[in-house]
Amino acid sequence: QVQLQESGPGLVKPSETLSLTCAVSGGSINSYYWSWIRQSPGKGLEWIGHIYFTGTTEYNPSLKSRVIISVDRSKNQLSLRLTSLTSADTAVYYCARQQQLDVWGPGTTVTVSS
Protein backbone atom coordinates (compact mmCIF):
# COMPACT_ATOMS: atom_id res chain seq x y z
CA GLN A 1 0.00 0.00 0.00
CA VAL A 2 1.47 3.30 -1.06
CA GLN A 3 2.54 5.72 1.67
CA LEU A 4 3.69 9.31 1.47
CA GLN A 5 5.98 11.14 3.88
CA GLU A 6 6.74 14.83 3.78
CA SER A 7 9.95 16.25 5.18
CA GLY A 8 11.60 19.62 5.48
CA PRO A 9 12.53 22.43 7.87
CA GLY A 10 9.93 23.28 10.45
CA LEU A 11 11.03 26.91 10.73
CA VAL A 12 11.98 29.24 7.91
CA LYS A 13 12.77 32.96 7.97
CA PRO A 14 10.77 35.53 6.01
CA SER A 15 12.01 36.15 2.47
CA GLU A 16 13.79 32.79 2.41
CA THR A 17 12.98 29.74 0.27
CA LEU A 18 11.15 26.65 1.49
CA SER A 19 12.15 23.25 0.17
CA LEU A 20 10.03 20.22 1.00
CA THR A 21 10.31 16.61 -0.11
CA CYS A 22 7.63 13.93 -0.31
CA ALA A 23 8.93 10.38 -0.32
CA VAL A 24 6.71 7.75 -1.97
CA SER A 25 6.98 4.22 -0.62
CA GLY A 26 5.10 1.00 -1.34
CA GLY A 27 4.49 1.98 -4.94
CA SER A 28 5.92 3.77 -7.95
CA ILE A 29 5.72 7.46 -8.63
CA ASN A 30 5.09 6.59 -12.27
CA SER A 31 1.69 6.91 -13.91
CA TYR A 32 0.17 9.34 -11.43
CA TYR A 33 -0.35 13.00 -10.72
CA TRP A 34 1.17 14.18 -7.43
CA SER A 35 -0.09 17.23 -5.59
CA TRP A 36 0.95 19.64 -2.88
CA ILE A 37 -1.75 21.12 -0.65
CA ARG A 38 -1.41 23.33 2.37
CA GLN A 39 -3.67 24.16 5.28
CA SER A 40 -3.55 27.23 7.45
CA PRO A 41 -6.11 28.41 9.99
CA GLY A 42 -6.78 31.56 8.04
CA LYS A 43 -7.20 30.10 4.56
CA GLY A 44 -8.36 26.52 5.02
CA LEU A 45 -7.20 23.95 2.48
CA GLU A 46 -5.33 25.42 -0.49
CA TRP A 47 -4.22 23.43 -3.54
CA ILE A 48 -0.70 24.54 -4.46
CA GLY A 49 -0.19 22.56 -7.64
CA HIS A 50 0.51 19.17 -9.12
CA ILE A 51 2.96 17.36 -11.33
CA TYR A 52 2.51 14.39 -13.62
CA PHE A 53 5.26 11.79 -13.37
CA THR A 54 6.52 12.93 -16.77
CA GLY A 55 7.21 16.36 -15.31
CA THR A 56 4.21 18.34 -16.57
CA THR A 57 3.07 20.82 -13.94
CA GLU A 58 0.09 23.01 -13.14
CA TYR A 59 0.11 25.58 -10.36
CA ASN A 60 -2.34 27.69 -8.42
CA PRO A 61 -2.14 31.12 -10.10
CA SER A 62 -2.00 32.74 -6.67
CA LEU A 63 1.37 31.05 -6.06
CA LYS A 64 2.62 30.43 -9.58
CA SER A 65 5.34 33.08 -9.53
CA ARG A 66 6.88 31.59 -6.37
CA VAL A 67 6.46 27.82 -6.65
CA ILE A 68 8.19 24.96 -8.40
CA ILE A 69 7.15 21.32 -8.10
CA SER A 70 9.50 18.66 -9.38
CA VAL A 71 9.72 14.89 -9.40
CA ASP A 72 12.75 12.62 -9.05
CA ARG A 73 11.76 9.27 -10.50
CA SER A 74 15.07 7.66 -9.51
CA LYS A 75 14.39 8.48 -5.85
CA ASN A 76 10.63 7.98 -6.09
CA GLN A 77 9.97 11.38 -4.57
CA LEU A 78 8.57 14.79 -5.37
CA SER A 79 9.64 18.19 -4.15
CA LEU A 80 8.17 21.60 -3.50
CA ARG A 81 10.10 24.84 -3.64
CA LEU A 82 8.41 28.05 -2.51
CA THR A 83 10.30 31.33 -2.61
CA SER A 84 9.96 34.74 -0.94
CA LEU A 85 8.23 33.40 2.13
CA THR A 86 6.02 35.51 4.36
CA SER A 87 4.03 34.74 7.49
CA ALA A 88 1.08 33.96 5.21
CA ASP A 89 2.93 30.84 4.08
CA THR A 90 2.84 29.38 7.60
CA ALA A 91 0.82 26.18 7.24
CA VAL A 92 0.78 22.42 7.31
CA TYR A 93 2.00 21.19 3.95
CA TYR A 94 0.72 17.92 2.52
CA CYS A 95 1.56 15.86 -0.53
CA ALA A 96 -1.13 13.67 -2.08
CA ARG A 97 -1.61 11.28 -4.99
CA GLN A 98 -3.73 11.70 -8.08
CA GLN A 99 -6.18 14.45 -8.91
CA GLN A 100 -8.64 12.70 -6.62
CA LEU A 101 -6.15 13.10 -3.74
CA ASP A 102 -6.73 9.49 -2.70
CA VAL A 103 -3.58 9.07 -0.60
CA TRP A 104 -2.09 11.78 1.63
CA GLY A 105 1.04 12.12 3.66
CA PRO A 106 0.70 13.02 7.37
CA GLY A 107 1.79 16.59 6.65
CA THR A 108 4.67 18.74 7.82
CA THR A 109 4.26 21.98 9.72
CA VAL A 110 6.11 25.00 8.37
CA THR A 111 6.37 28.20 10.37
CA VAL A 112 7.67 31.37 8.76
CA SER A 113 9.18 33.56 11.43
CA SER A 114 12.35 35.47 12.17
Added chain:
Amino acid sequence: DIQMTQSPSSLSASVGDRVTITCQASQGINNYLNWFQQKPGKAPKLLIYDVSNLETGVPSRFSGSVSGTHFTFTISSLQPEDFATYYCQQYDTVPFTFGPGTTVDIK
Protein backbone atom coordinates in the same frame (compact mmCIF):
# COMPACT_ATOMS: atom_id res chain seq x y z
CA ASP B 1 -11.27 30.38 -9.52
CA ILE B 2 -14.28 28.14 -8.89
CA GLN B 3 -15.74 28.95 -5.48
CA MET B 4 -17.03 26.08 -3.36
CA THR B 5 -19.52 26.92 -0.63
CA GLN B 6 -20.65 24.52 2.06
CA SER B 7 -23.52 24.54 4.49
CA PRO B 8 -23.87 24.40 7.32
CA SER B 9 -20.47 25.50 8.62
CA SER B 10 -21.07 23.35 11.68
CA LEU B 11 -23.72 21.09 13.12
CA SER B 12 -24.37 19.15 16.30
CA ALA B 13 -25.77 15.66 16.04
CA SER B 14 -26.24 12.47 18.01
CA VAL B 15 -25.08 8.96 17.29
CA GLY B 16 -27.58 7.37 14.94
CA ASP B 17 -28.69 10.65 13.36
CA ARG B 18 -28.87 11.19 9.62
CA VAL B 19 -26.54 14.04 8.66
CA THR B 20 -26.61 15.98 5.40
CA ILE B 21 -24.05 18.52 4.18
CA THR B 22 -24.41 20.51 1.00
CA CYS B 23 -21.81 21.97 -1.32
CA GLN B 24 -22.37 24.43 -4.15
CA ALA B 25 -19.97 25.15 -6.98
CA SER B 26 -19.87 28.62 -8.55
CA GLN B 27 -19.89 27.02 -12.00
CA GLY B 28 -20.15 23.62 -13.59
CA ILE B 29 -17.50 21.10 -12.55
CA ASN B 30 -18.50 18.07 -14.62
CA ASN B 31 -19.07 16.07 -11.43
CA TYR B 32 -15.38 16.15 -10.51
CA LEU B 33 -16.27 16.48 -6.86
CA ASN B 34 -14.67 14.82 -3.86
CA TRP B 35 -15.65 14.64 -0.20
CA PHE B 36 -13.01 14.40 2.53
CA GLN B 37 -13.10 13.74 6.26
CA GLN B 38 -10.51 15.34 8.52
CA LYS B 39 -9.89 14.71 12.19
CA PRO B 40 -7.76 17.02 14.37
CA GLY B 41 -4.04 16.71 13.68
CA LYS B 42 -4.58 14.34 10.75
CA ALA B 43 -4.52 14.66 7.00
CA PRO B 44 -7.83 14.72 5.13
CA LYS B 45 -9.12 11.32 4.07
CA LEU B 46 -10.90 10.77 0.78
CA LEU B 47 -14.37 9.31 1.34
CA ILE B 48 -16.20 9.89 -1.94
CA TYR B 49 -14.90 10.77 -5.41
CA ASP B 50 -16.70 11.85 -8.57
CA VAL B 51 -19.81 12.85 -6.60
CA SER B 52 -20.99 9.44 -5.49
CA ASN B 53 -18.26 6.81 -5.72
CA LEU B 54 -17.23 5.36 -2.38
CA GLU B 55 -13.49 5.08 -1.87
CA THR B 56 -12.31 1.55 -1.09
CA GLY B 57 -12.82 0.67 2.56
CA VAL B 58 -15.20 3.53 3.32
CA PRO B 59 -18.40 2.42 5.07
CA SER B 60 -21.60 2.42 3.06
CA ARG B 61 -23.31 4.81 5.50
CA PHE B 62 -21.51 7.57 3.58
CA SER B 63 -23.02 8.65 0.27
CA GLY B 64 -23.05 11.53 -2.18
CA SER B 65 -25.33 12.90 -4.86
CA VAL B 66 -25.77 15.87 -7.16
CA SER B 67 -28.43 18.07 -8.66
CA GLY B 68 -26.92 20.49 -11.16
CA THR B 69 -24.11 22.28 -9.32
CA HIS B 70 -25.61 21.46 -5.93
CA PHE B 71 -23.89 18.52 -4.22
CA THR B 72 -25.04 16.61 -1.17
CA PHE B 73 -23.08 14.43 1.26
CA THR B 74 -24.99 12.18 3.64
CA ILE B 75 -24.13 10.04 6.62
CA SER B 76 -27.12 7.73 7.05
CA SER B 77 -26.49 6.83 10.69
CA LEU B 78 -23.83 8.84 12.49
CA GLN B 79 -21.24 6.78 14.36
CA PRO B 80 -18.89 7.96 17.14
CA GLU B 81 -15.90 7.88 14.79
CA ASP B 82 -17.67 10.20 12.32
CA PHE B 83 -17.32 13.34 14.43
CA ALA B 84 -14.93 15.35 12.27
CA THR B 85 -14.74 18.12 9.69
CA TYR B 86 -15.89 17.41 6.15
CA TYR B 87 -14.74 19.18 3.00
CA CYS B 88 -15.89 19.14 -0.59
CA GLN B 89 -13.36 19.76 -3.36
CA GLN B 90 -13.58 20.24 -7.12
CA TYR B 91 -10.88 19.01 -9.45
CA ASP B 92 -12.43 20.00 -12.76
CA THR B 93 -10.59 23.31 -13.21
CA VAL B 94 -7.21 24.50 -12.00
CA PRO B 95 -6.80 25.74 -9.36
CA PHE B 96 -8.57 22.89 -7.66
CA THR B 97 -10.52 24.36 -4.76
CA PHE B 98 -11.97 23.21 -1.46
CA GLY B 99 -15.05 24.22 0.44
CA PRO B 100 -14.54 25.88 3.84
CA GLY B 101 -15.58 22.75 5.71
CA THR B 102 -18.41 21.53 7.90
CA THR B 103 -17.63 20.49 11.46
CA VAL B 104 -19.83 17.73 12.88
CA ASP B 105 -19.73 17.57 16.66
CA ILE B 106 -21.57 15.79 19.41
CA LYS B 107 -24.93 17.16 20.52
